Amino acid sequence: MAAINRDDVAHLARLAHIEMSAEELDRMAGELAVIVDAVKSVSEAAGDDVPATSHPIPLNNVFREDVVGHTFTAEQALSGAPDSDDNRFKVPAILDEA
């Protein structure tokens, strides 16, 4: 497996929507390289015949009755929003045409 470098971190930070300064990218790249190196043995631990486990105690087909349960009012749902208008969450421009 390839080591993680500064360009990778910059790309990942964009994907994760976290702005990073040049200094932060340098530091993060160094720290993550150490961590990735420490965990890489995991890829050699199990053979192809070992199935993956996603949940420790899997429960299948967890359904409930199709009835209306508790729901938030618009006011409750918006109570923590940074900005709202007319019972809706309000956000800045979606498209880059300001």
Next chain:
Amino acid sequence: MTENNSTPLIRLSAAQLAAKLAAREVTAVEVVQAHLDRIAAVDGGERGVHAFLHVNAEEALAVAAEVDAIRAAGGAAAEELHELAGVPIAVKDLIVTIGQPTTAGSKILEGWHSPYDATVVQKLRAAKMPILGKTNLDEFAMGSSTEHSAFGPTRNPWDLDRIPGGSGGGSAAAVAAFEAPLALGTDTGGSIRQPGAVTGTVGVKPTYGGVSRYGAIAMASSLDQIGPVSRTVLDSALLHQVIGGHDPHDSTSLPDPLADLAAAARLGNVDGMKIGIIKELHGEGYQAGVENRFNESLELLRQAGAEIVEVSCPNFKYALGAYYLIMPSEASSNLAKFDGVRYGLRVLPEEPPLTIERVMGATRAAGFGDEVKRRVILGTYALSAGYYDAYYGSAQKVRTLIQRDFDAAFAKADVLISPTAPTTAFKLGEKLDDPLAMYLNDVATIPANMAGVPGLSLPGGLADEDGLPVGIQLLAPAREDARLYRVGAVLESLLEEKWGGPLLDSAPELTASPVVEPVETLVDAQEAK
């Protein structure tokens, strides 16, 4: 503790407080006020424990007064009161509560109030247990020292210059400092058990699905579990029974009926039980004083009639690596919701264009601390095209191998035993610049989360070299949490007999902080933070 009439209320266990309340020897208001006074005396100030992020004095006293009124009136309503009614509790600030802020230890949620209660909080309210406040934690429960809290670290009551463990350092320190008899924690890789170990308290991670996660702000959904924090094994069993059981709001909640865990704690024998030492979870890498206390506990259990056997779990050596791929992967996905739109912080970029994408980037840059950023980036990496199979996929296979190791070990032993953490509490700041060294604290606690099995940590004594608490971890098969309480209570009583009382009796007396702030001021100050 060995109780007599002059024992201060704050030093009584939850079971002892419950008995005094039922006998009407004390009122719930007196009990709650005693704990609020203690919080005011030792939690704030420059050298305070800082276990609490928010103190909920008014509501806690109101609930206590309600319990007192019901008891005073007598009749059916008094009869129907829960055993723990009026016994106060602190709640980790990762668990959402109506009427109090929930921060998850993060700037991104500062000042946010949840419009709903977590299921476990609803259960506390139904039992009429007054909630004293919300306890400090590493941001989004990411850490092993509580130093990653955006609101400053919590101090270990045994030595104020040392860490209280993490992520639930606030809950463990509150209980160890006699600020609360009980607390709730969450455990994703050891965040209940490791703070328990380093503060000389008891902490339990229940079987995955045994306690509803509804309303616990998710870090890694397949690993997270809410559980009890206390000073005695019986108290954890009593609290576990309050919070456990099926919840339709959590699709991973087990439908099984809850066993009588308090009865298991009161059973008091291990005669003929097989207890397995996990070869890979002691010895090299473990502090000498930790190892000594561990061996002492084994000897006590042997003398009590348990058969000590050795088991091997060869794949545990991959557990830490696999955990640090699975946990960040799930966390990076779970934390995507903090986008500056629906709740919490919104930061506008300094220069145009003012698009939502740039607002998200600026909000998450300002709102998340370094450790959260590291884990989100690491998780995004492990899940990205081209690396998914090698990282996340491989880690999920390791999870299968760890489960197989546990299956083989539990074929040979009823319960497994190990030290909870490789070392005692380290100094504040000591490992802050070395993420990998910090991660190694969780080496003995992570396997249980990976396999979903329950684990309990209880005080095993003080390490010879530094006089700090050592934790002993017990592990049982999934759904067999009762075994932890049975063995844990026996070991606890054997150890306390040896020490001549609870371990916390030998903790240094906490002096009132230089500036004693009245509770009201403390609440204001903490809300202002």
